[in-house]
Amino acid sequence: MKRISELDYMKGLAMMMVVMGHVLLFSLKVEHTALIAIINICEMPLFFVVSGYLVHKEREEDLKETMSRLLVRSRTLLVPLVVWSIVLNICSDRVMCSLSVIYREGYWFFLALWWCDMLNTFTVFTSKRFKLGMVADMVLYSSVYFVILLGRIKNIDFGGILPIQNMQYYFPFFVLGLLMRKYKFVNDVVLSKYSYAVGMLLLIIGWYFSSLESFVIWFVAALEGVVVVWMVCKEINSELKVAKMLSIVGKNTLPIYAIHYLFIAIMPCTLRGMVDIPNGFFFQLVITFVYAVLVIFLCLLVDRILSLNPITRMIFFGESKRREW
Template sequence: MGVKRIHELDYIRCIAMFMVVMGHVLLFSLKIEHTALLGIIGICEMPLFFIVSGYLTYKEREESSKETMLRLLKRSRTLLVPLVVWSVVLNILDNNLSFSLSMIYRGGYCFFYALWWCDVLNTFAVYVSKKFKFGMVVDMVLYGLIYVAILLGRIKNVDLGGILPINTIQYYFPFFILGLLIHKYEFVSNVIFNKYSYAVGVFLLIVGWYFSSVESFFIWFVAALGAVVVIWMLCREINSELKVSKMLSIVGRNTLPIYAIHYLFIVTMPSVLRDMINISNGFFFQFVITFVYAALVIFVCLFVDRILSLNPIIRMIFWGESKKRCW
């Protein structure tokens, strides 16, 4: 019997993917760096990805150590292969190919290796928890200690020769673990999602967004937590039988290739258009233009991915996957 698909998770990833592309359109196509729309995108986009990834990482059936390692190896392949390959592709197109780690990181694919490190750290935690039969409280303490180690590494600027994205893990590891705990423990899920959560989430998001100009990790985290709760609960209400829902699901199931490919289609827009929408209170115009452009880019990315995924060898080269993704 197959695992029942949780459609709301696809919708969340779809929303996050649109935010990522829209944010990059604002930054790189329109050259707009300070805007309310970009502020809310920065709050929401990556926390949504990581909380869903953490949720999907937890396996209700207890795995053997061999199964866990095989799953980590497969996960490593599907994250690190696109990281390297698409970084090289992007750098070649930019005529900036070099033989250094900075070549890979410059491509803007921090999502891949940050998520890979979350998987690695979680695999260690799962092994320790299973070995000593930890419960919810001790699990939280264990993940808390791992996060303290991440923060200490951030303070000491430990990056393992450039391969540890300590800056990004600092921000996203808590959401990855929160997603895992929501799936693993019903108590955590009930605390996060209840009849008061929507109102509290909206309040936290608005307050955090309002004070987003203050460069504070705490303010950003609180706002991001509120955004995650609000968007997750909204996605629960979407009817999966609607045609638009099926379109959202297609995007949500293919966020990895979209994330990898979309940089190739983020082109600089005419200065006249940039001047037109880079105005005070231009939130609506910026949203419409970036949303339409993002939708077009995502469609093109899906088309390119379908072509690359036709042949299993090419699919393995670009995505590290042997199995074709279903729509």
């Protein structure tokens, strides 16, 4: 499938926000600011929408193709989850006989995305078997989501390997991306000039009231954030240097996400005190952006070194082929 540039830009922006958010939280020890709020609203929903959009297959797969795809997908998501959790535990001197040795909470994204893929495979099989249409598909995915909510209520997490709280929030974004790819009607409704205008307004309102910690406010703001960022990325000129850099980051989000925790160092107390001020939005933005760019550069450097050899590429990232730049 031909790469869709706007999706790479979206993933690149989302990855930048993830690293900036972790710089604020773990390096600068800043938790409640306007910058953190807007990052938390947009970052992960963008990943799940794009992942859902890309997971849809135009042609019908047979059982062998489906199993082969799931095997590759499981390898590329679960291998980094385990390997980099162990690496991070060793680096932070947290080696112990527990699940946390092979699953650091910071890597919940890999596991949540894997579960989304597994649930989607079951749903797609059911949809194709009974030749369901758009409305029936929505009902089917809603039923799967109901099971997720039931698991959340019953606190079923299979010993910690089911990130049910994250699934509760992000699975709808994954399904939205999938339905946008599958049905032109859904895509046209979500990405229209009217939804763009409404989305900008609701994103600002949701950002303003984000301190209320309301599921509905955050979800609506995140949904509109996805619309706004997607529409903006559609207008980015691919010839710009910024676009090319975003594309590189977007094509390499997996290794950046896996490696970046190693470079999130605690900054000096003086600097932390300077940025932890009520109206320090732009100062925080500059500091975290500069440090995030440095961290991403180091991640890409480490990734290139590890990816030179197919054995280390498989061990650390579960990949048999080199990624594009």
